[in-house]
Amino acid sequence: MDEKTLIAKRVALELKDGDLCNLGIGLPTLVARYVPAGRNVFFQSENGIVGMSGPVAGADNHDLTDAGGSPISALPGAASFDSALSFGLIRGGHLDVTVLGGLQVDEEGHLANWMVPGKMVPGMGGAMDLVTGARRVIVAMQHSAKGESKIVKHCTLPLTSVRRVDLIVTDLAVIEPTDAGLVLKETAPGVTVEQVLANTGCELILSPDLRPMPLEG
Amino acid sequence: MSKLISLEDAVARIPNGASLLIGGFMAVGGPNRLVDELIRQRKSDLTIIANDTARPAMGLGKLVVERLVAKVITSHIGLNPETQKQMIAGDIQVELVPQGTLAERIRSGGVGLGGVLTPTGVGTTVEEGKRTVEIDGKTYLLELPIKADFALIAAKQADLYGNLTYALTARNFNPIMAMAATTVIAEAEDIVPVGCIPPDAVMTPSILVDHLISNSNR
Numbered sequence: 310m311d312e313k314t315l316i317a318k319r320v321a322l323e324l325k326d327g328d329l330c331n332l333g334i335g336l337p338t339l340v341a342r343y344v345p346a347g348r349n350v351f352f353q354s355e356n357g358i359v360g361m362s363g364p365v366a367g368a369d370n371h372d373l374t375d376a377g378g379s380p381i382s383a384l385p386g387a388a389s390f391d392s393a394l395s396f397g398l399i400r401g402g403h404l405d406v407t408v409l410g411g412l413q414v415d416e417e418g419h420l421a422n423w424m425v426p427g428k429m430v431p432g433m434g435g436a437m438d439l440v441t442g443a444r445r446v447i448v449a450m451q452h453s454a455k456g457e458s459k460i461v462k463h464c465t466l467p468l469t470s471v472r473r474v475d476l477i478v479t480d481l482a483v484i485e486p487t488d489a490g491l492v493l494k495e496t497a498p499g500v501t502v503e504q505v506l507a508n509t510g511c512e513l514i515l516s517p518d519l520r521p522m523p524l525e526g
Numbered sequence: 527m528s529k530l531i532s533l534e535d536a537v538a539r540i541p542n543g544a545s546l547l548i549g550g551f552m553a554v555g556g557p558n559r560l561v562d563e564l565i566r567q568r569k570s571d572l573t574i575i576a577n578d579t580a581r582p583a584m585g586l587g588k589l590v591v592e593r594l595v596a597k598v599i600t601s602h603i604g605l606n607p608e609t610q611k612q613m614i615a616g617d618i619q620v621e622l623v624p625q626g627t628l629a630e631r632i633r634s635g636g637v638g639l640g641g642v643l644t645p646t647g648v649g650t651t652v653e654e655g656k657r658t659v660e661i662d663g664k665t666y667l668l669e670l671p672i673k674a675d676f677a678l679i680a681a682k683q684a685d686l687y688g689n690l691t692y693a694l695t696a697r698n699f700n701p702i703m704a705m706a707a708t709t710v711i712a713e714a715e716d717i718v719p720v721g722c723i724p725p726d727a728v729m730t731p732s733i734l735v736d737h738l739i740s741n742s743n744r
Contacts, residue, residue, distance in 0.1 A: 354695065355625065356551040356552075356554070356695045356698050357551075357694075357695045357697055357698050358694065358695050370693075370694065371554065371696075372554065372555065372682065372693035372694040372695065372696035373693075373694040373695055373696075374551075374552065374554050374695055376551070376552075377552065377605075378551075378552030378553070378554060378580075378581075378605075383694065389693075389694045389695060389697060390697065391629075391697050391698060391699070391700070391701050391702055392551075392577070392625070392626075392629040392698045392699050392702060393629045393630060393633050393702050395629075396625060396626030396629050396630070397626075399626060400626055400644065400645070400646065430603070430610055430613070430614075430622075431602060431603060431604025431605075431610075432578075432600065432601055432602040432603050432604055432622045433601060433602075433622060433624050433625070433652075434578075434601050434602040434604070434624075434625050435601070435624070435625040435626065436624075437624040437626075437627075437646045437647055437650065437652065438624050438625060438626035438627070438646045441645050441646045441647075441648075442626075442645070442646070467650060467651050468649065468650045469650065470646075470647075470648075470649070470650065471648060471649030471650070
Protein backbone atom coordinates (compact mmCIF):
# COMPACT_ATOMS: atom_id res chain seq x y z
CA MET A 310 0.00 0.00 0.00
CA ASP A 311 1.42 3.39 -0.92
CA GLU A 312 1.70 6.18 1.65
CA LYS A 313 -1.23 8.20 0.37
CA THR A 314 -3.57 5.20 0.42
CA LEU A 315 -2.47 4.43 3.97
CA ILE A 316 -3.20 7.99 5.11
CA ALA A 317 -6.57 8.04 3.32
CA LYS A 318 -7.63 4.69 4.82
CA ARG A 319 -6.75 5.81 8.34
CA VAL A 320 -8.54 9.15 7.96
CA ALA A 321 -11.65 7.40 6.63
CA LEU A 322 -12.00 5.57 9.96
CA GLU A 323 -12.60 8.95 11.60
CA LEU A 324 -15.80 9.52 9.63
CA LYS A 325 -19.01 8.70 11.45
CA ASP A 326 -22.39 7.62 10.20
CA GLY A 327 -24.38 10.72 9.22
CA ASP A 328 -21.38 13.05 9.03
CA LEU A 329 -21.22 15.94 6.57
CA CYS A 330 -17.62 16.03 5.37
CA ASN A 331 -15.61 18.35 3.11
CA LEU A 332 -12.45 16.96 1.53
CA GLY A 333 -9.69 19.28 0.34
CA ILE A 334 -8.15 18.81 -3.11
CA GLY A 335 -5.28 16.35 -3.56
CA LEU A 336 -4.64 13.58 -1.06
CA PRO A 337 -7.81 14.23 1.01
CA THR A 338 -10.09 13.38 -1.94
CA LEU A 339 -8.85 9.76 -1.70
CA VAL A 340 -10.57 9.46 1.68
CA ALA A 341 -14.01 9.11 0.05
CA ARG A 342 -12.96 5.74 -1.42
CA TYR A 343 -12.38 4.15 1.98
CA VAL A 344 -15.43 5.11 4.04
CA PRO A 345 -16.15 1.98 6.12
CA ALA A 346 -19.13 -0.07 4.95
CA GLY A 347 -22.38 0.81 6.68
CA ARG A 348 -21.43 4.43 7.37
CA ASN A 349 -23.50 6.89 5.41
CA VAL A 350 -21.35 9.99 4.95
CA PHE A 351 -22.43 13.05 2.96
CA PHE A 352 -19.66 14.87 1.15
CA GLN A 353 -19.80 18.59 0.46
CA SER A 354 -18.05 20.33 -2.38
CA GLU A 355 -17.74 23.99 -1.47
CA ASN A 356 -18.65 25.15 -4.97
CA GLY A 357 -22.19 24.33 -3.99
CA ILE A 358 -23.34 20.77 -3.35
CA VAL A 359 -23.96 18.36 -0.51
CA GLY A 360 -24.23 14.72 -1.58
CA MET A 361 -21.51 14.61 -4.21
CA SER A 362 -19.99 11.36 -5.38
CA GLY A 363 -17.30 10.34 -7.85
CA PRO A 364 -17.74 10.76 -11.61
CA VAL A 365 -19.95 8.29 -13.46
CA ALA A 366 -18.49 7.23 -16.83
CA GLY A 367 -20.47 8.63 -19.74
CA ALA A 368 -22.63 10.84 -17.50
CA ASP A 369 -20.49 13.99 -17.38
CA ASN A 370 -22.52 17.14 -16.83
CA HIS A 371 -20.73 20.44 -17.45
CA ASP A 372 -22.78 22.00 -14.64
CA LEU A 373 -21.62 19.48 -12.04
CA THR A 374 -18.00 19.54 -10.90
CA ASP A 375 -15.95 19.55 -7.74
CA ALA A 376 -14.00 22.57 -6.49
CA GLY A 377 -11.11 21.70 -8.80
CA GLY A 378 -13.41 21.69 -11.84
CA SER A 379 -13.39 17.88 -12.25
CA PRO A 380 -16.63 16.02 -13.04
CA ILE A 381 -18.58 14.53 -10.14
CA SER A 382 -22.03 13.05 -9.72
CA ALA A 383 -24.87 13.83 -7.33
CA LEU A 384 -26.30 11.05 -5.18
CA PRO A 385 -30.03 10.68 -4.63
CA GLY A 386 -30.85 13.17 -1.86
CA ALA A 387 -28.14 15.63 -2.91
CA ALA A 388 -28.75 19.39 -2.68
CA SER A 389 -27.14 22.25 -4.59
CA PHE A 390 -26.91 25.89 -3.54
CA ASP A 391 -24.96 29.13 -3.99
CA SER A 392 -21.55 30.01 -2.55
CA ALA A 393 -22.93 32.08 0.35
CA LEU A 394 -25.00 29.16 1.62
CA SER A 395 -22.14 26.75 0.98
CA PHE A 396 -19.80 28.78 3.18
CA GLY A 397 -22.60 29.41 5.65
CA LEU A 398 -22.63 25.64 6.17
CA ILE A 399 -18.87 25.69 6.69
CA ARG A 400 -18.60 28.76 8.92
CA GLY A 401 -21.86 28.22 10.73
CA GLY A 402 -20.89 24.96 12.40
CA HIS A 403 -22.98 22.73 10.14
CA LEU A 404 -19.98 20.88 8.71
CA ASP A 405 -18.99 17.94 10.92
CA VAL A 406 -15.51 17.38 9.59
CA THR A 407 -13.03 18.63 7.02
CA VAL A 408 -9.93 16.83 5.81
CA LEU A 409 -7.21 19.09 4.44
CA GLY A 410 -3.67 18.75 3.21
CA GLY A 411 -0.89 20.56 5.04
CA LEU A 412 2.46 22.22 4.44
CA GLN A 413 3.25 22.57 8.15
CA VAL A 414 1.54 21.90 11.48
CA ASP A 415 3.12 23.17 14.68
CA GLU A 416 3.21 22.29 18.37
CA GLU A 417 0.11 24.39 19.02
CA GLY A 418 -1.80 22.53 16.32
CA HIS A 419 -1.73 25.49 13.95
CA LEU A 420 -1.95 24.62 10.27
CA ALA A 421 -0.20 26.35 7.37
CA ASN A 422 -1.38 25.12 3.99
CA TRP A 423 -2.03 27.96 1.59
CA MET A 424 1.19 29.62 0.48
CA VAL A 425 4.96 29.56 0.37
CA PRO A 426 6.01 33.23 0.16
CA GLY A 427 7.93 34.01 -3.01
CA LYS A 428 7.46 30.51 -4.41
CA MET A 429 3.88 29.35 -4.50
CA VAL A 430 0.92 31.65 -3.96
CA PRO A 431 -2.18 29.72 -5.00
CA GLY A 432 -4.47 31.57 -2.60
CA MET A 433 -6.42 30.19 0.31
CA GLY A 434 -9.58 29.28 -1.61
CA GLY A 435 -11.93 27.84 1.01
CA ALA A 436 -9.21 26.57 3.38
CA MET A 437 -9.35 29.43 5.91
CA ASP A 438 -13.12 29.16 6.25
CA LEU A 439 -12.92 25.36 6.55
CA VAL A 440 -10.30 25.39 9.31
CA THR A 441 -12.07 28.19 11.15
CA GLY A 442 -15.57 26.78 10.91
CA ALA A 443 -15.63 22.98 10.65
CA ARG A 444 -16.49 21.17 13.87
CA ARG A 445 -13.52 18.88 13.39
CA VAL A 446 -10.38 19.51 11.32
CA ILE A 447 -8.20 16.58 10.25
CA VAL A 448 -4.90 17.23 8.51
CA ALA A 449 -3.86 14.48 6.08
CA MET A 450 -0.29 14.84 4.86
CA GLN A 451 3.09 13.22 4.40
CA HIS A 452 5.10 13.42 7.62
CA SER A 453 8.08 14.98 5.81
CA ALA A 454 8.79 16.74 2.54
CA LYS A 455 12.24 16.96 0.92
CA GLY A 456 13.82 15.45 4.03
CA GLU A 457 12.31 18.03 6.37
CA SER A 458 9.59 17.35 8.88
CA LYS A 459 6.28 19.08 8.23
CA ILE A 460 5.50 18.87 11.94
CA VAL A 461 7.42 21.75 13.49
CA LYS A 462 7.79 23.77 16.68
CA HIS A 463 6.44 26.95 15.09
CA CYS A 464 5.04 27.30 11.58
CA THR A 465 7.35 29.43 9.45
CA LEU A 466 4.76 29.62 6.66
CA PRO A 467 1.68 31.88 6.89
CA LEU A 468 -1.05 30.27 8.99
CA THR A 469 -4.38 29.18 7.58
CA SER A 470 -6.09 29.79 10.92
CA VAL A 471 -5.22 30.16 14.59
CA ARG A 472 -7.76 27.45 15.39
CA ARG A 473 -6.10 24.29 16.71
CA VAL A 474 -6.63 21.35 14.37
CA ASP A 475 -8.06 18.19 15.90
CA LEU A 476 -6.00 15.40 14.38
CA ILE A 477 -2.94 14.92 12.16
CA VAL A 478 -2.68 11.74 10.11
CA THR A 479 0.60 11.07 8.28
CA ASP A 480 2.32 8.12 6.63
CA LEU A 481 4.16 7.56 9.94
CA ALA A 482 1.73 8.39 12.71
CA VAL A 483 -1.51 9.73 14.11
CA ILE A 484 -0.95 12.77 16.31
CA GLU A 485 -3.45 14.75 18.35
CA PRO A 486 -2.79 18.39 19.26
CA THR A 487 -3.78 19.09 22.88
CA ASP A 488 -3.33 21.85 25.48
CA ALA A 489 -0.18 20.05 26.66
CA GLY A 490 1.28 19.68 23.16
CA LEU A 491 1.27 17.11 20.38
CA VAL A 492 0.32 13.62 21.54
CA LEU A 493 1.55 10.61 19.55
CA LYS A 494 -1.39 8.21 19.49
CA GLU A 495 -0.60 5.70 16.74
CA THR A 496 2.32 4.52 14.66
CA ALA A 497 1.93 3.29 11.08
CA PRO A 498 2.55 -0.39 10.23
CA GLY A 499 6.26 -1.17 10.43
CA VAL A 500 7.15 2.24 11.90
CA THR A 501 8.75 2.53 15.35
CA VAL A 502 8.19 5.31 17.89
CA GLU A 503 11.87 6.22 17.48
CA GLN A 504 11.39 6.68 13.74
CA VAL A 505 8.42 8.99 14.33
CA LEU A 506 10.36 11.05 16.89
CA ALA A 507 13.39 11.27 14.59
CA ASN A 508 11.20 12.57 11.76
CA THR A 509 9.32 15.15 13.84
CA GLY A 510 10.57 18.71 14.29
CA CYS A 511 9.22 19.22 17.82
CA GLU A 512 8.52 17.25 20.97
CA LEU A 513 5.83 14.61 21.03
CA ILE A 514 4.05 13.35 24.14
CA LEU A 515 3.63 9.57 24.05
CA SER A 516 0.03 8.62 24.63
CA PRO A 517 -0.49 6.06 27.42
CA ASP A 518 -2.74 4.31 24.88
CA LEU A 519 -0.19 4.40 22.05
CA ARG A 520 -1.14 1.73 19.52
CA PRO A 521 -0.44 0.56 15.97
CA MET A 522 -2.44 2.43 13.36
CA PRO A 523 -5.63 0.54 12.45
CA LEU A 524 -6.56 0.58 8.78
CA GLU A 525 -9.87 -1.27 8.79
CA GLY A 526 -12.94 -0.11 10.71
CA MET B 527 -40.15 44.47 -21.50
CA SER B 528 -37.77 42.08 -23.26
CA LYS B 529 -34.21 42.65 -22.11
CA LEU B 530 -32.62 40.98 -25.11
CA ILE B 531 -29.51 42.60 -26.48
CA SER B 532 -26.80 41.37 -28.81
CA LEU B 533 -23.57 40.12 -27.31
CA GLU B 534 -21.64 42.81 -29.14
CA ASP B 535 -23.89 45.67 -27.95
CA ALA B 536 -23.86 44.46 -24.36
CA VAL B 537 -20.09 44.38 -24.13
CA ALA B 538 -19.79 47.69 -25.99
CA ARG B 539 -21.42 49.28 -22.92
CA ILE B 540 -18.49 48.25 -20.73
CA PRO B 541 -15.76 50.92 -20.69
CA ASN B 542 -12.05 50.27 -20.25
CA GLY B 543 -11.14 50.38 -16.57
CA ALA B 544 -14.52 49.04 -15.45
CA SER B 545 -14.94 46.80 -12.41
CA LEU B 546 -16.58 43.47 -13.20
CA LEU B 547 -18.07 40.82 -10.96
CA ILE B 548 -17.78 37.61 -12.99
CA GLY B 549 -19.73 34.51 -11.98
CA GLY B 550 -18.42 30.96 -12.17
CA PHE B 551 -16.18 28.57 -10.31
CA MET B 552 -13.26 27.29 -12.38
CA ALA B 553 -15.33 28.65 -15.32
CA VAL B 554 -18.23 26.30 -14.46
CA GLY B 555 -21.23 28.58 -14.51
CA GLY B 556 -19.08 31.34 -15.96
CA PRO B 557 -20.31 33.82 -18.59
CA ASN B 558 -17.88 32.50 -21.16
CA ARG B 559 -19.45 34.16 -24.22
CA LEU B 560 -19.28 37.56 -22.51
CA VAL B 561 -15.67 36.93 -21.56
CA ASP B 562 -14.74 36.01 -25.12
CA GLU B 563 -16.44 39.18 -26.38
CA LEU B 564 -14.52 41.31 -23.84
CA ILE B 565 -11.36 39.93 -25.43
CA ARG B 566 -12.61 40.50 -28.98
CA GLN B 567 -13.42 44.15 -28.16
CA ARG B 568 -10.08 44.50 -26.28
CA LYS B 569 -11.61 45.92 -23.11
CA SER B 570 -8.61 46.65 -20.91
CA ASP B 571 -7.45 47.85 -17.49
CA LEU B 572 -10.27 45.82 -15.93
CA THR B 573 -10.80 45.09 -12.26
CA ILE B 574 -12.11 41.54 -11.95
CA ILE B 575 -13.88 40.16 -8.90
CA ALA B 576 -14.32 36.41 -9.20
CA ASN B 577 -13.89 33.24 -7.19
CA ASP B 578 -10.78 32.18 -9.10
CA THR B 579 -8.84 32.96 -12.27
CA ALA B 580 -9.62 29.54 -13.81
CA ARG B 581 -6.95 28.16 -16.14
CA PRO B 582 -5.02 30.11 -18.80
CA ALA B 583 -7.12 28.82 -21.71
CA MET B 584 -10.41 28.63 -19.80
CA GLY B 585 -13.11 31.19 -19.04
CA LEU B 586 -11.93 34.43 -17.45
CA GLY B 587 -8.41 32.99 -17.24
CA LYS B 588 -8.09 34.14 -20.84
CA LEU B 589 -8.59 37.79 -19.79
CA VAL B 590 -5.46 37.50 -17.66
CA VAL B 591 -3.48 35.86 -20.45
CA GLU B 592 -4.57 38.66 -22.82
CA ARG B 593 -3.30 41.18 -20.24
CA LEU B 594 -6.62 42.98 -20.02
CA VAL B 595 -6.77 42.81 -16.22
CA ALA B 596 -5.20 45.43 -13.93
CA LYS B 597 -6.51 44.07 -10.66
CA VAL B 598 -8.19 40.90 -9.47
CA ILE B 599 -9.98 40.26 -6.19
CA THR B 600 -10.25 36.48 -5.80
CA SER B 601 -9.81 33.50 -3.51
CA HIS B 602 -7.67 31.26 -5.70
CA ILE B 603 -5.17 31.71 -8.53
CA GLY B 604 -3.43 28.35 -8.09
CA LEU B 605 -4.54 26.81 -11.38
CA ASN B 606 -3.66 29.82 -13.52
CA PRO B 607 0.15 30.17 -13.54
CA GLU B 608 -0.21 33.28 -15.71
CA THR B 609 -1.93 35.17 -12.86
CA GLN B 610 0.86 34.20 -10.48
CA LYS B 611 3.52 35.17 -13.02
CA GLN B 612 2.00 38.62 -13.66
CA MET B 613 1.50 39.13 -9.91
CA ILE B 614 5.15 38.38 -9.13
CA ALA B 615 6.25 40.65 -12.01
CA GLY B 616 4.06 43.43 -10.60
CA ASP B 617 1.94 43.59 -13.76
CA ILE B 618 -1.32 42.70 -12.05
CA GLN B 619 -2.56 43.55 -8.59
CA VAL B 620 -4.00 40.55 -6.73
CA GLU B 621 -6.09 40.77 -3.56
CA LEU B 622 -6.55 37.27 -2.11
CA VAL B 623 -9.72 36.86 -0.07
CA PRO B 624 -10.94 33.71 1.71
CA GLN B 625 -13.71 32.21 -0.41
CA GLY B 626 -16.46 32.45 2.19
CA THR B 627 -15.44 36.02 2.95
CA LEU B 628 -15.51 36.89 -0.74
CA ALA B 629 -19.06 35.55 -1.01
CA GLU B 630 -20.20 37.55 2.04
CA ARG B 631 -18.44 40.75 0.97
CA ILE B 632 -20.24 40.62 -2.37
CA ARG B 633 -23.50 39.65 -0.69
CA SER B 634 -23.26 42.52 1.77
CA GLY B 635 -22.55 44.88 -1.11
CA GLY B 636 -25.69 43.71 -2.84
CA VAL B 637 -28.05 43.74 0.12
CA GLY B 638 -27.19 47.11 1.60
CA LEU B 639 -25.08 46.04 4.57
CA GLY B 640 -21.99 47.92 5.74
CA GLY B 641 -19.90 44.77 5.77
CA VAL B 642 -19.74 41.48 7.62
CA LEU B 643 -18.06 40.21 10.78
CA THR B 644 -16.29 36.90 10.20
CA PRO B 645 -13.95 34.78 12.32
CA THR B 646 -12.19 33.62 9.14
CA GLY B 647 -8.70 35.09 8.87
CA VAL B 648 -8.34 36.24 12.49
CA GLY B 649 -4.67 35.95 13.50
CA THR B 650 -3.49 35.40 9.91
CA THR B 651 -2.12 37.72 7.23
CA VAL B 652 -5.73 38.31 6.14
CA GLU B 653 -6.26 40.34 9.33
CA GLU B 654 -3.62 42.96 8.39
CA GLY B 655 -5.06 46.45 8.19
CA LYS B 656 -8.56 45.42 9.22
CA ARG B 657 -10.69 46.37 12.19
CA THR B 658 -11.56 43.64 14.66
CA VAL B 659 -14.70 43.46 16.75
CA GLU B 660 -15.22 41.37 19.85
CA ILE B 661 -18.67 39.86 20.39
CA ASP B 662 -19.40 37.59 23.35
CA GLY B 663 -15.68 37.06 23.84
CA LYS B 664 -14.98 35.99 20.26
CA THR B 665 -12.94 38.07 17.79
CA TYR B 666 -14.21 38.82 14.30
CA LEU B 667 -12.78 40.71 11.34
CA LEU B 668 -14.79 43.51 9.81
CA GLU B 669 -14.83 42.72 6.10
CA LEU B 670 -16.13 45.47 3.84
CA PRO B 671 -18.71 45.19 1.08
CA ILE B 672 -17.80 44.75 -2.57
CA LYS B 673 -19.75 46.33 -5.41
CA ALA B 674 -18.88 46.70 -9.06
CA ASP B 675 -19.88 48.59 -12.19
CA PHE B 676 -21.03 45.41 -13.95
CA ALA B 677 -21.92 41.84 -13.04
CA LEU B 678 -21.51 39.25 -15.79
CA ILE B 679 -23.72 36.29 -14.98
CA ALA B 680 -24.32 32.87 -16.56
CA ALA B 681 -27.66 31.12 -16.14
CA LYS B 682 -29.11 27.79 -17.21
CA GLN B 683 -32.41 29.28 -18.24
CA ALA B 684 -33.77 32.80 -18.60
CA ASP B 685 -37.12 34.22 -19.59
CA LEU B 686 -37.38 37.39 -21.66
CA TYR B 687 -37.86 39.53 -18.55
CA GLY B 688 -34.55 38.21 -17.23
CA ASN B 689 -35.72 35.82 -14.53
CA LEU B 690 -32.88 33.32 -14.11
CA THR B 691 -32.35 29.74 -12.99
CA TYR B 692 -29.04 27.97 -12.48
CA ALA B 693 -28.06 24.29 -12.54
CA LEU B 694 -26.21 22.34 -9.86
CA THR B 695 -22.72 23.67 -9.10
CA ALA B 696 -22.96 26.22 -11.94
CA ARG B 697 -24.93 28.45 -9.56
CA ASN B 698 -22.01 29.31 -7.22
CA PHE B 699 -21.41 33.11 -7.15
CA ASN B 700 -23.88 34.07 -9.89
CA PRO B 701 -26.99 34.92 -7.82
CA ILE B 702 -24.91 36.81 -5.22
CA MET B 703 -23.13 38.86 -7.86
CA ALA B 704 -26.39 39.66 -9.63
CA MET B 705 -27.28 41.85 -6.63
CA ALA B 706 -24.02 43.76 -6.28
CA ALA B 707 -23.49 45.63 -9.55
CA THR B 708 -24.80 48.82 -11.11
CA THR B 709 -25.50 46.97 -14.38
CA VAL B 710 -26.18 43.25 -14.62
CA ILE B 711 -25.64 41.42 -17.92
CA ALA B 712 -26.73 37.78 -18.13
CA GLU B 713 -26.20 35.05 -20.67
CA ALA B 714 -28.27 31.87 -20.56
CA GLU B 715 -28.15 28.47 -22.24
CA ASP B 716 -31.86 28.64 -22.96
CA ILE B 717 -34.17 31.62 -23.26
CA VAL B 718 -37.88 30.93 -22.84
CA PRO B 719 -41.06 33.05 -23.03
CA VAL B 720 -42.25 34.92 -19.94
CA GLY B 721 -44.33 32.62 -17.75
CA CYS B 722 -42.40 29.45 -18.53
CA ILE B 723 -40.32 29.62 -15.36
CA PRO B 724 -42.57 29.15 -12.31
CA PRO B 725 -42.06 31.82 -9.61
CA ASP B 726 -40.76 29.27 -7.10
CA ALA B 727 -38.08 28.15 -9.56
CA VAL B 728 -36.67 31.65 -10.18
CA MET B 729 -33.29 31.99 -8.47
CA THR B 730 -32.46 35.52 -9.60
CA PRO B 731 -35.53 37.75 -10.06
CA SER B 732 -35.71 39.67 -13.33
CA ILE B 733 -35.71 43.07 -11.63
CA LEU B 734 -31.99 42.57 -10.97
CA VAL B 735 -31.10 41.87 -14.60
CA ASP B 736 -30.54 44.77 -17.00
CA HIS B 737 -29.55 42.97 -20.19
CA LEU B 738 -29.98 39.44 -21.46
CA ILE B 739 -27.69 38.26 -24.25
CA SER B 740 -29.61 37.03 -27.29
CA ASN B 741 -28.97 33.46 -28.34
CA SER B 742 -30.00 34.10 -31.95
CA ASN B 743 -26.48 34.38 -33.40
CA ARG B 744 -24.78 31.59 -31.46
